[in-house]
Amino acid sequence: AQSVAQPEDQVNVAEGNPLTVKCTYSVSGNPYLFWYVQYPNRGLQFLLKYITGDNLVKGSYGFEAEFNKSQTSFHLKKPSALVSDSALYFCAVSNTGGGNKLTFGTGTQLKVEL
């Protein structure tokens, strides 16, 4: 069975400061890893993914994430947070074998304040 843990329900950061949203995963085989963002009353928007290759992946809106196989982590990062980044962030995993089933974490609410 595959699973995702997002240990923080909420992350608060001041605008202009770097942000990190944590994610660890468990999956058999090689993982496909994803970050999605959900704004209030909206659907999920894709931010970035790791399939293979460089451990540091860059995505939309200046976000990036680092795949760490030994720590089974895929933390989301941004060098300088904006108030408009405030939203709910989901990490998700699927394996390369099955390929069809995405398992989501419980989400982390990011709040960026002036």
Added chain:
Amino acid sequence: DTAVSQTPKYLVTQMGNDKSIKCEQNLGHDTMYWYKQDSKKFLKIMFSYNNKELIINETVPNRFSPKSPDKAHLNLHINSLELGDSAVYFCASKGLDNEQFFGPGTRLTVL
């Protein structure tokens, strides 16, 4: 040019009624999904279809019946609605490398 669309956006109904939610994608993808997001924002997969064939059924009550008339459409019919069915239902389709594209959601409220 909406990629994944759902109708209706809001659905308010009484317990015991039967209702349907429709989903369409114009991305040419073969695989589509239904997810349920509860009041705590937890997202759980319900069903997946690949080219009109059911491939994932995640222990969902049989009051929920997905139907895929073609690979661009995946509808969700719910019989005998219960209070616990109140949630936001998201449709999605899968592109290359398992990246999923989500619809805007349907907020179902059962009274």
